[in-house]
Amino acid sequence: MHDHPHRFDVAIIGSGIAGSTLAAILARQGLTVILLEATSHPKFAIGESMILETSEVMRSLAQLYDVPELAYFSSENYFEYIGTSHGVKRHFSYAYHRAGERFDPQQTLQAIIPKYPHGHELHLYRQDTDYFLMTVAIRHGATVVQNTPVQSVEIQTDGVELRTASQHTFQANYVVDAGGFRSLLAETFDLRHSDLETHSRAIFTHMVGVPCFHTVTASKADYHLPFYLSEGTLHHVFPGGWLWVIPFDNHAKSTNPLCSVGLMLDPRMYPLPSDLSPEAEFFQFIERFPSIAAQFRQAKAVQSWVRTGRVQYSAKQVVGDHFCLLGQAAGFIDPLFSKGLYTALSCTSLLAERLLAAKKTGDYSAAHFQPIETLTLAYIRTNDQLVANAYKSFTDYQLWAPFSVLWLLGAYLELVKLSSSRALATNSQDYYRHLLGLRLVGGGFPDFDQLSQQIYSLLNSLHSDGRTEASQVSQQIHQVLEQFPWMPYAIRAVLRGKRHLPKHKLHPRLLRPKQGFLGSGRYRQHFFGRRSLAFFLNFYLRERTQYSTQRLGFKRTVTLWKKGLVTPIKQGYAAVAAVLIGVSVWMHHSHQTFVAKTLQQREESVAGLLHFLHDPTEFQLNCAQHAGDIVEVTLQENHLTIQVEYRHSPRLQQATLTGRLNQQGIFHGTYQTRLPSGELLREVHLSFDEDGSAQGSSKQWGRAISIQKS
Numbered sequence: 001m002h003d004h005p006h007r008f009d010v011a012i013i014g015s016g017i018a019g020s021t022l023a024a025i026l027a028r029q030g031l032t033v034i035l036l037e038a039t040s041h042p043k044f045a046i047g048e049s050m051i052l053e054t055s056e057v058m059r060s061l062a063q064l065y066d067v068p069e070l071a072y073f074s075s076e077n078y079f080e081y082i083g084t085s086h087g088v089k090r091h092f093s094y095a096y097h098r099a100g101e102r103f104d105p106q107q108t109l110q111a112i113i114p115k116y117p118h119g120h121e122l123h124l125y126r127q128d129t130d131y132f133l134m135t136v137a138i139r140h141g142a143t144v145v146q147n148t149p150v151q152s153v154e155i156q157t158d159g160v161e162l163r164t165a166s167q168h169t170f171q172a173n174y175v176v177d178a179g180g181f182r183s184l185l186a187e188t189f190d191l192r193h194s195d196l197e198t199h200s201r202a203i204f205t206h207m208v209g210v211p212c213f214h215t216v217t218a219s220k221a222d223y224h225l226p227f228y229l230s231e232g233t234l235h236h237v238f239p240g241g242w243l244w245v246i247p248f249d250n251h252a253k254s255t256n257p258l259c260s261v262g263l264m265l266d267p268r269m270y271p272l273p274s275d276l277s278p279e280a281e282f283f284q285f286i287e288r289f290p291s292i293a294a295q296f297r298q299a300k301a302v303q304s305w306v307r308t309g310r311v312q313y314s315a316k317q318v319v320g321d322h323f324c325l326l327g328q329a330a331g332f333i334d335p336l337f338s339k340g341l342y343t344a345l346s347c348t349s350l351l352a353e354r355l356l357a358a359k360k361t362g363d364y365s366a367a368h369f370q371p372i373e374t375l376t377l378a379y380i381r382t383n384d385q386l387v388a389n390a391y392k393s394f395t396d397y398q399l400w401a402p403f404s405v406l407w408l409l410g411a412y413l414e415l416v417k418l419s420s421s422r423a424l425a426t427n428s429q430d431y432y433r434h435l436l437g438l439r440l441v442g443g444g445f446p447d448f449d450q451l452s453q454q455i456y457s458l459l460n461s462l463h464s465d466g467r468t469e470a471s472q473v474s475q476q477i478h479q480v481l482e483q484f485p486w487m488p489y490a491i492r493a494v495l496r497g498k499r500h501l502p503k504h505k506l507h508p509r510l511l512r513p514k515q516g517f518l519g520s521g522r523y524r525q526h527f528f529g530r531r532s533l534a535f536f537l538n539f540y541l542r543e544r545t546q547y548s549t550q551r552l553g554f555k556r557t558v559t560l561w562k563k564g565l566v567t568p569i570k571q572g573y574a575a576v577a578a579v580l581i582g583v584s585v586w587m588h589h590s591h592q593t594f595v596a597k598t599l600q601q602r603e604e605s606v607a608g609l610l611h612f613l614h615d616p617t618e619f620q621l622n623c624a625q626h627a628g629d630i631v632e633v634t635l636q637e638n639h640l641t642i643q644v645e646y647r648h649s650p651r652l653q654q655a656t657l658t659g660r661l662n663q664q665g666i667f668h669g670t671y672q673t674r675l676p677s678g679e680l681l682r683e684v685h686l687s688f689d690e691d692g693s694a695q696g697s698s699k700q701w702g703r704a705i706s707i708q709k710s
Contacts, residue, residue, distance in 0.1 A: 006032070007032075007159070007171040007172060007173070008032045008033060008034045008143070008170065008171070008172040008173070009026070009031040009032045009033065009172065009173050009174070009355075009359055010022075010023075010026055010031055010032075010033050010034075010172055010173065010174050010175070010176060010355060011033075011034050011036065011160065011162055011170055011172035011174070011175045011176070012033065012034070012035045012036065012175075012176045012178055013036050013150050013153075013162075013175065013176070013177045013178060013179045013184060013185075014036075014037065014038075014177070014178035014179035014180060014329070015035050015036075015037040015041070015130065015133075015134045015137075015144065015146075015178075016045065016130055016178060016180065016327070017047075017126075017129065017130060017133055017327075017341060017344065017345070018178045018326050018327040018341075018344040018345060018347075018348050019035060019176070019178030019179075019326070019327075020035065020130065020133035020134045020136065020137045021061065021070060021133060021137075021345065021348055022176060022178070022326070022348050022351065022352060023035040023137035023142040023144075024067050024069070024070065024133065024136045024137040024139075024140050024142065025061065025065040025067055025070075025348075025352045026142070026352060026355060026356070027137060027140040027141035027142040028065060028066060028067050028140040028141070029065060029066075029352075029356055031355070031356070031359055032143075033137070033141070033142040033143065034142070034143045034144075034145065034170055034172065035134070035137055035142050035143065035144045035145070036145050036148050036150055036162070036164070036170075037134075037144070037145070037146045037147070037148065038147075038148065038149035038150070038179070039146070039147065040146040040147050041127070041130060041131040041134055041146065042127035042128065042130070042131045043127055043130070044126075044127060044206070044303055045126035045127065045130060046126065046204055046260060046262065046335075047124075047126060047335065047340060047341055048087075048123050048124045048125065048126055048246050048260050049089065049092075049123060049124075049233045049244070049246055049335070049338040050073070050074070050089055050121040050122050050123070050124060050338070050341070051092070051121070051337070051338045051339070051341075051342060051411065052113065052114075052121070052411070052415045053339075053342045053411065053414050053415055053418060054074075054338075054341050054342040054345060055073075055074035055075065055118065055121055056074075056415060056418045056419055056422070057342065057345045057346055057349060057418065058070050058071050058073060058074040058345065059071045059074050059118070059422070059547075060349065060418070060422050060431070061345065061348070061349055061352075063422070064349070064428050064431065065352065067136070067140065069132075069133075069136045069139075070133075070136075071547075072132075073086075073122060073124060073129055074118065074121070074122075075118045075119035075120070075121065075122070075547055076088050076119045076120045076121070076122060076251075077118070077119035077547055077548065077549045077552055078552065079253055080552070080553065080556050081552070081556065082128070082129075082132065083128060083255075084253045084254055084255045084256070085125040085128050085248060085254075085255055085256040086122045086123055086124055086125045086128070086129070086248060086256070087122065087123030087125070087246065087247050087248040087249065087250050087251065087254065087256070088120055088121075088122065088123070088231060088232075088250055088251040089113060089120060089121040089122055089123050089231075089232050089233055090112065090113055090115075090120045090121075090227045090231045090232045091110045091111055091112050091113055091226075091227050091231065091232035091233070091500075092110075092111040092113070092232060092233050092235075092338075093108065093109065093110045093111070093225075093229050093232055093233065093234050093235065094108065094109045094234075094235045094237055094400075094404060095107065095108050095213070095229070095234065095235070095236050095237070096108075096237055096238070096397045096400055097236055097237065097238040097289045097291065097292060098238065098239075098289075099238070099239075099288045099289060100288065100290070101289075101290070102217075102290050102291055103217050103289075103290075103291035103292075105217060105218045105222055105223045106499070107397055107401075108223060108225065108229075108499055109401075109404050109494070109499055109500070110225045110226065110227065110229075110232075110499065110500035110501070111408060111500070111501050112226060112227070112500060112501040112502065112503055113232070116544055117540055117541075117543040117544035117547060118543065118544075118547045119547060119549070123233065123246050123247065123248055123250075123260070125248050125256055125258070148164050148165075148166070148168075149164065149165045150162050150163070150164055150165075150179075150184055151163050151164055151165045152184075152188070153175055153177075153184060153185060153188060153323070155175075155320065155321065155322050155323060156322070158173075159171060159172055159173045159174070159322055159364075160172050160173075160174065160175040160322050160323065162175065173322065173358075173359075173364055174322050174323065174324075174355065174358065174364050175322065175323045175324075176323070176324050176326050176351065177323065177324070177325050177326065177329045178326040178327055178329055179329055180327070180328040180329060181311075181313070181328055181329075181332060183325060183328075183329035183330075185323055185325060185329070186315060186325060186329060186330075189317075189320075190316075191315045191316050191317050191318075191325065192313055192314075192315065192316070193313065193314055193315070193316050194310070194312055194313050194314070195314070196312045196313070196314060196333070196384045196388075197384050197385065197388035198312050198333050198334050198384050198387045198388040198391065199266050199267060199268055199310055199312065199391075200241065200264045200265060200266055200267070200310070200311060200312070200334050200387075200391070201264070201265055201267045201272060201307075201308050201309055201310055201311060202262060202263070202264055202265075202306070202307070202308045202311055203262065203263045203265075203278050203281060203282050203305060203306070203307045203308075204260070204261065204262030204263070204305075204306050205261060205262075205279075205301045205302075205303045205304070205305045205306065206258045206259065206260055206261070206301070206302050206303045207258070207259050207260075207261050207296075207299045207300060207301050207302065208257050208258060208259070208299070208300055208302055209298045209299045209300050210245060210247065210259040210261065210295065210296065210299045211230075211295060211298075212228055212229060212230035213229045213230065213234060213245070213291075213295055214228060214229060214230075215295075216291060216294035216295050216297075217291055217294075224499070225499065225500050226500055226502075226503040227503075228250075230245075230247055230250045231250050231251075232250075233245070233246050233338070234246075235336070236289070236292050237394050237400065238288075238289060238394060239269075239394050239395050239396075240265060240266045240269035240270055240391070240394065241263065241264050241265040241266055241269075241270065241391075241394070242263075242264050242336060242394070243261070243262065243263045243264070243286070243292065244260065244261065244262045244264075244335065245259060245260075245261060245295075246259065246260040246261075247259040247260075248260075258302065259299075261296075261299070262335070263282055263285065263286075264334060264335070264336070265285070266391060267309070267310055270285070272307070272309065277305070278305035278306065278307035279301065279305045281307070282305070283296070311332060311333075311334065312332065312333055312334070312384070313331055313332060314330070314331035314377070314380050314381075314384075315330045315331055315376075315377070315380075317373070318330050318372060318373035318376045318377060319366050319369040319370060319372055319373045320366045321364065321365050321366050322364045324351060324369055324372060325376075326344065326347060326348060326351065327340075327343070327344030327347070327348070328340065328344065330347075330376045330377075330380070331376070331377075331380040333380065333383040333384050333387050334383075334387045336387050336390055337383075337386065337387065337390075337407060337411075339379070339383045339386075339440060340383075342379075342440070343376070343379040343380070343383065343440065346375065346379065346435075346438070347372055347375055347376050347379070349432075350371060350372050350375060350432060350435075350436075351369070351372050353428055353429075353432055354368060354369050354371070354372065371436060374436075375436070375438070378438075378439045378440070379438075379439065379440040382439045382440040382441060383440055385452075385456060386407065386410070386440075386441060386452075389403065389455070389456050389459050390403060390407070392459045392460075392462070393459060395470065396470040396474075398470050398471055398474040399459070399462075399470055399473060399474055399477070401474075402474060402477040402478050402481060402495065403455070403459075403477065404494075405481055405491060405494055405495045406451070406452060406455055406481065407441075408491050408494065408501075409442075409448065409451075409481075409484075409487055409488075409491055410441030410442045410448060410452065411441060412488060412491060413441070413442050413443035413445055413448055413527075414438065414440065414441050414442060414443045415443075416443055416527050417434070417435075417438065417443030417444060417445075417526075417527055418435070418438075418443075420434075420527055420528055420529075420536070421434035421435055423531075423535075423536060423539040424528075424529060424531065443526070443527060444526070445486075445523070445526050445527070447484070447486065447522075447523070451480065451481075451484055454480050455477050455480060455481075458473050458476050458477055458480070459473065459477075461473065478495065481495055482495065485523075486519055486523040490502050516533070517533065517536070518533055518536070609661070609688045609692075612633075612688060612692040612693075612694065612707065613633060613635065616630045616632075616633040616642070617629070617630060617631060618692075618709055618710060619692065619693070619707050619708060619709055619710060620707070620708055620709075620710040621642070621644045621655070621657070621705070621706075621707055622705065622706045622707070622708055623671070623704070623705040623706075626646055626649050626652055627646075627648075628644035628645055628646040628647075628649075628652070628655060629644065629645050629646075629647060629710065630642055630643070630644055630707070631643050631644065631645050639658075639659075639660055639661075640657075640658070640659060640660070640661055640667060640669070641656065641657070641658045642656070642657040642658075643655075643656055644656070644657070652673060652675070653673075653674075654673065654674075655671060655672065655673035656671075656672050656673070657669055657670070657671050657672075657684060657686075658670060658672070659684070666685065666686070666687050666688075667684070667685065667686040667687075667688075667694070667696070668683075668684075668685055669683075669684055670682065670683055670684060671683075671684045671698065671705070682698040683698055684696060684697075684698050684705055685697060685698075686705070686706075686707065688707075691709075692707075692709070693706065693707055693708050693709065694706060694707040
C-alpha cells in the first residue's frame with residue numbers, strides 16, 4: 001500500500017453498484033477517479049431484484065457515457081457476457097396469505113416482464129455483479145483500492161482530504177459517499193433522520209433447497225398464470241409484513257443453486273424477540289402461514305443470518321460543497337417494490353452529468369449539485385409513502401388487490417417516461433431536462449400524483465377512525481382507479497379481477513388513436529410530446545434489434561474471433577458478422593443521405609402498417625381475379641395473422657395470411673386456402689404504403705397480391 005501523491009478529480013467511497021458505475025463513467029469521460037472499498041470483492045450483498053425502470057436507466061447510462069458494460073445487467077440476453085450465476089426474472093409476483101390458513105391461488109398477482117424489445121430481466125447475484133462493475137471501473141481508468149476503510153473526510157475550501165484507517169491520505173476536488181447505510185459523511189456531519197412513515201425490520205440470508213411454490217400448493221395450470229412462480233421474484237405478503245423469494249437457479253443455463261430469502265416485518269406488530277436467534281425467529285414466524293412454512297421445510301442457509309432493527313432512514317442534506325451522498329448512503333426505505341437500485345442509479349446518472357460539468361467550470365458548490373439532492377429526497381419520500389401505504393393495504397386482501405393496481409400503474413408510467421425521454425432526447429442535457437421532474441413512480445404526471453394521494457387518504461381514513469370497514473374503503477379505491485382515464489387496458493383488466501398482465505404486450509388496440517398507447521390530451525403531451533406513433537414504433541424496432549440475442553451474439557463472437565478464441569467454423573461466422581457490422585458503420589458514416597432516405601421509407605412503411613391495423617376490416621385482399629374481405633387481424637409480438645373471407649367466389653371461401661413483420665414493417669409469410677383441387681400454400685411478401693394499403697407478390701405463384709381499401 002502506498003500514497004497516491006497526485007490529486008484526483010473525484011474520490012468515491014464504496015464500490016457497490018452505484019459507486020463502481022459512477023467511477024466507470026467518470027473515468028471513461030477522462031476524469032481522474034479513486035474508488036475506495038473498505039473490504040474486498042467478491043462479497044455477499046442483497047438487493048438482487050431488477051425492475052424495468054432500473055434496466056432502462058442502465059441502458060441510458062451505457063448510451064450517454066459510452067460505457068456499454070453498464071447495460072449488461074439489464075437483460076437476460078447478456079448471459080454470454082456476464083455468466084450464468086444470475087437468475088432470470090420473467091415476472092414480479094405477489095401471493096397473499098392469512099395466518100393459520102392454506103394459501104388460495106386465486107389471491108395471486110403476476111406482473112409479467114415483457115420479453116421484447118430488451119429481453120426478460122435478471123435476479124442479480126450481487127457478489128458477481130458488484131465485482132464485475134468494479135473491474136469495469138478499473139478497465140476504464142479508475143484507481144481502485146480495496147481493503148481500505150476511510151476513517152475521516154475533511155471538507156476544505158478547495159476540495160477534500162480523505163484519511164484511511166492505515167493513515168494514508170488522498171486529496172480530491174470532490175467526494176462521493178456511496179458507502180451504504182454505514183455512510184461516513186452522514187455520521188460525521190449528523191445528516192441522518194428517521195422521520196418516515198414506513199416501519200420494517202429485516203431477516204435475510206441465501207439458502208439452498210427452496211422449491212418452486214407450486215410444489216407445495218397447486219400446479220401452474222391450476223394457478224392459470226403465464227409463468228411458474230419460480231421464474232421471477234415471488235413476494236409472500238400478509239398483515240404486517242412480507243417475505244421475498246429470489247432464486248438464481250430458475251432457468252436452463254443456471255450454474256447457481258442459491259436462492260435469496262428475506263423476511264420484512266413491522267416491528268410495531270412483530271417486536272424483535274431477545275430470546276431467539278435470527279434463524280429461529282424466521283422459522284418460528286413462518287409457521288403462522290402453512291403454505292409458506294411448507295416451501296421452506298427442506299431449505300438450508302448457506303450464509304450467516306442477518307437481522308436488523310428498523311431499516312428506514314433518510315438524510316437532512318444530500319449535497320454540500322465538495323460532497324454528495326449517493327444511493328443507500330442518502331436513505332433507504334424497504335425493498336418491497338425494488339426501488340432502491342433505481343433510485344441510486346438515477347441519482348448516479350444526474351451526478352455524473354454535474355461532475356463532468358464541474359470539471360470544466362470548477363464549480364463544486366452545493367448549489368451546482370442541488371438537483372441531485374432534490375431528486376434523491378423526492379424519490380425517498382415517494383418510496384416511503386408507497387411502501388407505508390402498501391403495508392396498510394396488507395391488512396386485508398380487499399385492500400391489497402386494488403392497491404397493487406396503483407403500484408402497477410405508477411411503475412408503468414415511470415417506465416414510459418424514461419423510455420420516451422431517451423427516444424426523444426437529442427443530447428444528455430435534453431435527456432436530463434425530461435427527467436428532472438420524476439418522483440420514482442408515475443412518470444412525473446400530475447394526474448397520477450393526485451390519484452395516489454386520493455388512495456393514500458382513503459387508506460388513512462380506515463386506520464385513523466377505527467370504524468370504517470375494509471370493504472367500504474376497497475370499493476372507494478376501486479371507484480377512484482376506474483375513473484382514471486389514462487390507465488392501460490391490461491392494468492384495468494387486473495383492477496377488474498384478472499390476476500396477471502398479458503404475456504405478449506403487443507396488441508392492435510395499442511395502435512388506436514386516442515385510446516391506444518399514445519393516449520391523448522395532456523397525457524400524450526407529457527409522455528410523448530408531438531412525436532407520432534410511427535416514431536415510437538420505429539424506436540421499439542431499433543431497440544429490439546440492438547438488444548436481440550442474435551446481434552449481441554454477433555458482437556460477442558467477433559470479439560472472441562479477434563482474440564483467436566473461437567473455432568474455425570465460428571471464425572467464418574464471426575467474419576460474416578464483422579463484414580455486416582463494418583458495412584453498416586460505413587453506410588452510416590459515408591452515406592448519410594442514403595441512410596436518411598432508407599429511414600424515411602421505413603417510417604412510411606411502419607406508418608402504413610399502423611394505418612392498416614387501426615381498422616383492417618376496411619381493407620380487401622386482392623389476388624388474380626379474386627377479392628376477399630379482411631375480417632380479422634391478430635398481432636402477437638411481430639407475428640401477424642390476417643383472416644380473409646371470399647364472399648363472392650364460388651371456388652374460394654376463406655384464406656389465411658400468416659407470417660412475421662421485419663423492422664421495416666414488411667410482411668413475410670404464407671397464403672393458405674383450400675380449393676376443390678386441394679390445399680394451396682404459397683410464400684407471400686407485402687410492403688405497406690403510407691395509406692395502409694400494401695403491394696406484394698408470390699414468386700412461387702407468379703402473381704401479384706395487394707391489400708386495398710374496400
